[in-house]
Each structure stands twice: as structure tokens, then as C-alpha cells.
Amino acid sequence: MVHVSSAQGKSSMPLLYITEDEVSRLLDMPMAVDAVEGAFRALAEGKAHNVPRVRAKGQGIVLHSMCAAADYLGLVGWKQYTTTRQGACFHVGLYDQLSGELVALVEADRLGQLRTGAVTGAAAKLFARQASDEVGLIGCGWQAESQLAAVATTMKLKRAFCHSRNKEHREKFAEKMSDSLKLEVIPTESAKETVQSKPIVITATTSREPVFDGNWLDPSTLICAIGSNWLNKAEIDSTTIRRAGAIVCDSVEACRNEAGDFVASIEQGEFQWEEAMELADVVGEKSLPRSSDDDIVIFKSVGLAIEDVALAAKLLEIRN
Numbered sequence: 126m127v128h129v130s131s132a133q134g135k136s137s138m139p140l141l142y143i144t145e146d147e148v149s150r151l152l153d154m155p156m157a158v159d160a161v162e163g164a165f166r167a168l169a170e171g172k173a174h175n176v177p178r179v180r181a182k183g184q185g186i187v188l189h190s191m192c193a194a195a196d197y198l199g200l201v202g203w204k205q206y207t208t209t210r211q212g213a214c215f216h217v218g219l220y221d222q223l224s225g226e227l228v229a230l231v232e233a234d235r236l237g238q239l240r241t242g243a244v245t246g247a248a249a250k251l252f253a254r255q256a257s258d259e260v261g262l263i264g265c266g267w268q269a270e271s272q273l274a275a276v277a278t279t280m281k282l283k284r285a286f287c288h289s290r291n292k293e294h295r296e297k298f299a300e301k302m303s304d305s306l307k308l309e310v311i312p313t314e315s316a317k318e319t320v321q322s323k324p325i326v327i328t329a330t331t332s333r334e335p336v337f338d339g340n341w342l343d344p345s346t347l348i349c350a351i352g353s354n355w356l357n358k359a360e361i362d363s364t365t366i367r368r369a370g371a372i373v374c375d376s377v378e379a380c381r382n383e384a385g386d387f388v389a390s391i392e393q394g395e396f397q398w399e400e401a402m403e404l405a406d407v408v409g410e411k412s413l414p415r416s417s418d419d420d421i422v423i424f425k426s427v428g429l430a431i432e433d434v435a436l437a438a439k440l441l442e443i444r445n
Contacts, residue, residue: 169409242271265298339364370420
């Protein structure tokens with residue numbers, strides 16, 4: 126645990142303010158993967174409680190709020206961020222569980238990127254075939270960087286294929302990630318080329334429409350869809366959902382509220398939320414993701430506060 130209070134309930138240390146530069150310097154992807162795996166084990170054991178995101182919309186701005194209690198860390202915390210036409214601003218706050226005092230405030234843009242990637246890395250380790258050495262990635266933005274870095278951390282990748290509709294973006298992404306990960310990253314001309322015959326497919330886009338045809342997938346493919354966390358956005362199509370042998374969510378409750386990927390299939394009567402599994406249940410060995418080695422598995426992530434709290438707690442531990 127990371128308790129920082131004295132027996133009298135008074136804070137024994139000043140409030141820590143952790144900047145984006147410090148987050149980048151102190152945390153790496155292996156740390157992030159370890160932290161989120163611990164968070165989902167705690168959820169499985171009843172030692173953590175996650176509350177899904179809610180949004181308050183004002184003129185020209187949206188405030189996004191989410192929170193979690195982490196008994197296993199001795200902390201509770203929240204993530205708040207704003208989105209405007211000018212961009213986004215992210216913060217995570219941590220409170221000591223014994224005293225209730227605020228002990229850390231973290232600038233959390235990089236932290237959010239790390240935890241989003243780390244959950245995909247953990248899912249790949251659980252759900253991808255062990256021999257998987259290639260990944261197809263649709264989306265070549267900032268979030269895509271941590272997606273690829275995380276899977277490269279948990280799987281023995283030999284090469285990655287990346288696609289963006291913008292040729293310059295995909296070529297720059299491939300060059301940057303090849304250099305940073307020491308991995309062959311190949312820009313592709315089409316989504317089909319990116320997806321076909323790949324054991325792992327990741328979507329990290331802002332698309333409102335599905336970005337590939339589910340008929341292109343091989344049996345046993347793992348799809349990690351992380352881009353959509355609004356009901357009016359979708360990266361995967363009804364064919365992909367229909368072909369899936371298992372659908373696993375970072376949180377079924379959160380995905381019900383935010384995962385637009387499933388809206389069309391629900392409206393068509395082809396999917397019900399009762400069919401989805403919780404990642405925590407798989408981590409806690411309460412559910413098995415595959416009934417057959419040929420099953421296509423969808424892992425859908427919308428992002429949880431418990432992940433942010435877990436990484437912020439790691440920062441607090443390092444700084445103390």
C-alpha cells in the first residue's frame with residue numbers, strides 16, 4: 126500500500142504536484158503494464174472499485190470525470206479532463222484512504238497514453254496466440270504509439286504494419302516507431318493489407334465508422350479496439366462482432382455507456398451485453414476467453430479510472 130498519513134490522520138508529507146515531464150521521465154511501459162495488471166487483479170478480488178466516466182457539457186467544452194477506490198493501494202482517486210477546440214487538459218488526483226487528504230495531483234496526458242496502451246498490452250498477453258509475432262495497427266496518432274509499444278513489451282513481435290489514410294502520417298509513424306522500438310514497422314496502403322493474416326489487430330482512431338471489414342480477419346485473431354468511447358463512434362463492424370467467439374471489455378458497465386462499436390449489432394439483435402466478459406474476471410480466472418483456438422476475440426477498452434489511479438500510485442511510490 127502507499128499510505129502516507131500518520132496515525133493521527135494528519136498528512137506526514139506535502140502535496141505532490143507531478144508534471145508531464147516527470148511522468149515521462151519516471152514511468153515506462155513495463156511499469157505501466159504491471160500497474161494495470163495489478164489493478165485488474167484487485168478488481169477481480171474485490172479490492173478495488175471503479176466508477177465509469179460521466180460528462181458535463183458546456184458551451185464549447187466538455188468536462189469528463191471518472192473515479193476509483195483502490196483498497197489494495199490505500200488510495201482513492203479521480204481523473205478529470207476537459208476537451209475544447211483548443212485541445213484537452215488532463216489531471217489525476219490521489220487521496221490517502223486513511224486520512225482522506227489529497228496527497229498528489231498529476232498532470233495526466235502522458236499517464237493516460239501509457240495506461241491505455243498498457244491495458245492493450247496486458248490483453249494481448251492474455252488473449253493472443255503465444256506465437257503471435259505480427260500486429261496490424263489502424264491509426265497512426267499519439268495513442269497508437271503506446272498501443273504498439275505495449276504489445277511490443279508483452280509479445281515477441283517481429284514486425285508491425287500500420288495504416289492511416291494520410292500517407293505522410295503512416296510513413297512518419299513507421300519511421301518513428303521503428304527507431305524507438307527497434308522493430309520493423311511497415312506502412313501499408315490499405316486497411317485490408319493491415320488486417321489480413323495478422324494475429325493481432327489494433328484500432329486506435331477517432332473514426333465514426335468501422336475501419337475494416339470483419340470478413341478480412343483470420344480465425345483466432347485478437348482485435349483490440351480502443352478508439353471509440355462515445356456511442357456515436359465505431360471502429361469495428363457488425364461482421365466482426367458476429368464472428369467473434371468471445372468479447373471482453375475493460376468494464377462491461379463502462380462499455381455499455383460508451384462503446385459505440387456495438388450499437389449497430391445490438392439494434393440488429395445480433396449482440397447482447399450479457400454475452401460480454403469482464404477483463405477482471407479473466408485476470409481472476411473466473412472466465413475463459415476462448416472455447417476454441419480458432420475463436421476470434423474482441424477486446425474493447427474505453428479507459429477506466431482505476432488504471433489512472435494505479436499508474437499515479439506508482440508515481441507516488443517512486444517520488445516517495
